[in-house]
Amino acid sequence: MSAPIGTAPHASFAPTRRGLLLGLGASLAIGRNRAAFAQALGERRLVVVLLRGALDGLHVVQPYADPALASLRRALTLPEPGQEGGLLDLGGRFGLHPALAGLHGLYREDQALIVHAVAGPYRGRSHFDGQDLLEAGAEERLTSGWLNRALQAMPGTGQARPGLAVGTGVPLLLRGPTPVGSYAPPDLDRPSPDLVHRIAALQDPASPLGQAFREAMRSRGVADGVLGATGDAASQDGFARLAAAAGRLLAERDGPRVAALEIGGWDTHAVQNLRIVAPLRALDAGLMRLRQALGAQWSQTAVLVVTEFGRTARVNGNLGTDHGTGTVAFLLGGAVAGGRVAGDFPGLTRDALFEDRDLRPTTDLRSIAKALLRDHLRLAPEAVAQAFPDSAAAAPKGGLLRA
């Protein structure tokens, strides 16, 4: 039997007997009377998916019409749309990675919007700092996340807390003054195949532990050598199960309205062409499960998919990419005015690159998130400013949502 860790296995958020036994009551959303709030949040749902490790936007939403692409990317360039294993076309200029077929379906239904060449205000290249500032929603370190501060302005919806962290921990994004709920399945999480390979690489192959580890990876179906599209089905399934759980909980009439979850595996410093496939499939499967579980509520939903920064425009010596700056953000859902690639793509010529190495960001991520708070959750300007302090220059971007 495995141990539940931070688990609230039921959507009602009543502290379960098991949770109380484990002393977890404090971390759970215990229902409380919110009748004092006159106005309910309504039917709108917001989901934020954090891609930890820095997604390569140039690889996943490839500007195949850009003449500079091939010389920068070489073997990381995917075939153009229509060719075998080729990109999924996004309207003649950009192509989507073929592992994101479900997302492409949403795009064709005008329910997926892609914003290219985005980044937060952070210009360093440390994952940890980048993620902290992305989640803090500020140019300096804060102890709370922008989504939590946004929740301060939102009334509850009956029994549940409006905010929900889906996964083992509560990300900085949702930490802060407003209590939030959390949900994690009672079994253990499984790391991505990429991380398992990194762990394996740290073992001495000649030692008993190293040998046992190789056997363990074989028995779990994580192939030796190069990671391919096969990956580890169970770890992919992990995100899909979390996403489905998020959808189920958000679909409830008195359930939470805002949820955050995360998925790693994007730090593709080597053989990116192979290693990115499994996490992309996991992400795609999860987003589809989320839509399915939300059911009719999908039409009132916006899903923001973001990462801390992009990767170098040039392929490195290991068929991978290193830490960069500009990347893509995805906005999905029935509430989204999708079917297009938005943003101001600066091109890939030497002059256009940021510091002669990265995709130059032209859209501040905060202007997308602020637009969601203003136009989707209908927060007042003061509440938006509280969520994103000192961000006057990053005005909310209009037109992201259906009228």
Next chain:
Amino acid sequence: MSDRRHIAAIRFGHGLRLGGSPPADPLAWLDRQLAATDPPGGATSAQAVQARAETIAQRQARDRAGAAAIQGGAARATDQAEPEAAGRTPLGILARAELVRWARQRLASETPFRDRLADFWMNHFTVSRRNGPIGALPATLEHEAIRPHLTGTFADMLVAVTRHPAMLIYLDNHVSVGPNSQVARSGRRARAGLNENLAREVLELHSLSPAGGYGQADVQELAKILTGWSVAATEAPYSFTWRPMSHEPGDKTLLGRRFAEGPDTQEVALRMLGTHPATYRHLAVKLARHFVADDPPASAVRVLQETLRRTDGDLGAVTRALIRLPEAWDPPLGKFRTPMDLVLAAGRAVALDRPELLLGGLTALGQPLWSAPQPNGWPDQADEWMGPEALMRRVDWAYTFAGTLGRVDLAEVTQAALGPLARAETVGALRGAGSVRDALTLLLTSTEFQHR
């Protein structure tokens, strides 16, 4: 020498706590702990036995009610049969409190060497929750019979453990009845009879070991000697009790020595076993296996065995000899961490303040506290813990555990976890990880952190 400071904390304790400094003088640090006093225990064995009695009574009352409902044709009999909430019974509530106390104490402990010694002896004298409801009794065994004797004589510890309610109940001696005792002859208890369970394990596991050359007759004779050592399990004072009516009359012969009947011979017999050369040999091998290597060098075993023989089983003396064995320090990281070692070290390295996560980790990794499958306790050799699925569960657990922590300072955690024992490859991999969570997972699954 700086390595020795960390080895002391890692091999003899449960690793440094976040922000803690390694001991300036490792040997002095260990010696000081041997002279230190232990933190007070929580529940007493009498409280634990009483909680057990109340819970069993509740269960029996409920079973009777359920049976009556079924006999009466009540359709809603299932209401009575609702799965029991173990945590709501007096037994479960007390056990939970003691489990949490166990975890809290070790997470914050300033005397981790004493904790490791206590855990070593608790495993030697295993009592397990898998064999019937014993609730918080293991905790009381640790505080009442193990810790007071960590630096005393082994014979004292053996006597204290064997007559402790936890052991008497776990190995059934509280219901053992001499075949010619007054209780047996009265015929009042139909199934009353001799129970060899405790006697067998005292000989095989706790003292001589099979190498000691005893036979089945000795098991039976010791069982007869031990009849009458019982527990007031269902009524006050809920403690050890001598039951002359259950005691087997007449002389007994154990290892060729004659023992008269009565309430004093049990201790005499146990002291004979506790000071037997075969027992010293058995203990020396187990201590060396735990603190030196899975297959300890004969030289190390010899030193420990000789120390026990010379000092009449002084555990303080043998422990001081143990930490002075060169083989116990070099090579470092020679022992594969058990789940308990791993989870405790991880918890201390991140200054974990949620004991439930620690207890959950033990369960997830297959070593739930006080729940060894058999009286021989948890294995102390790498082979037993290194199965493929067990390793992958360590990976999953590390990843899950890392995900539950808030912001941590990786450099500080690495320093606490490994200090100079962290390899350059590991440090490099941590720097290159895609998230704090990934980095912590790499740290906790690294070869060096998996060993002590």
